[in-house]
Amino acid sequence: MEELRTMDYEVTDRVARITLNRPERGNGITLDMPRELSACVERANLDTRFEILLARIARVPANQLIMHKLLLNQVTHAQGLAASQLLGTIFDGVARHTEEGYAFQQKSQREGFKAAVRERDEPFGDAGRSTFKG
Numbered sequence: 001m002e003e004l005r006t007m008d009y010e011v012t013d014r015v016a017r018i019t020l021n022r023p024e025r026g027n028g029i030t031l032d033m034p035r036e037l038s039a040c041v042e043r044a045n046l047d048t049r050f051e052i053l054l055a056r057i058a059r060v061p062a063n064q065l066i067m068h069k070l071l072l073n074q075v076t077h078a079q080g081l082a083a084s085q086l087l088g089t090i091f092d093g094v095a096r097h098t099e100e101g102y103a104f105q106q107k108s109q110r111e112g113f114k115a116a117v118r119e120r121d122e123p124f125g126d127a128g129r130s131t132f133k134g
Contacts, residue, residue, distance in 0.1 A: 002039065009044075016043070020033075
């Protein structure tokens with residue numbers, strides 16, 4: 001919610017309070033007040049909905065939460081993530097145990113890992129710095 005200029009909004013013990021805050025002007029109505037009041041009421045409604053949702057979640061039995069977790073895991077598995085990870089592991093193992101894989105290991109030991117990667121990737125035009133930001 002944006003900064004309020006004509007009123008204050010606070011929540012104490014799940015009760016929202018909106019207080020006019022222009023005592024120097026006798027709390028006179030300004031053009032900003034309707035917009036700010038609307039934003040405060042919307043915020044109070046969101047707070048109430050959040051509290052209701054939180055209470056509902058707290059009543060969900062643990063076994064149902066576990067079933068939801070299993071369901072989400074199954075959906076992820078069905079989308080192929082597990083198969084991709086398994087194939088990646090297999091292909092990595094295969095690639096390490098080829099003539100090229102052994103040559104890469106030996107070059108890494110002799111000249112360093114970066115030199116081995118550079119030699120491996122240069123034919124594909126990918127010998128530059130990594131763009132990975134993670």
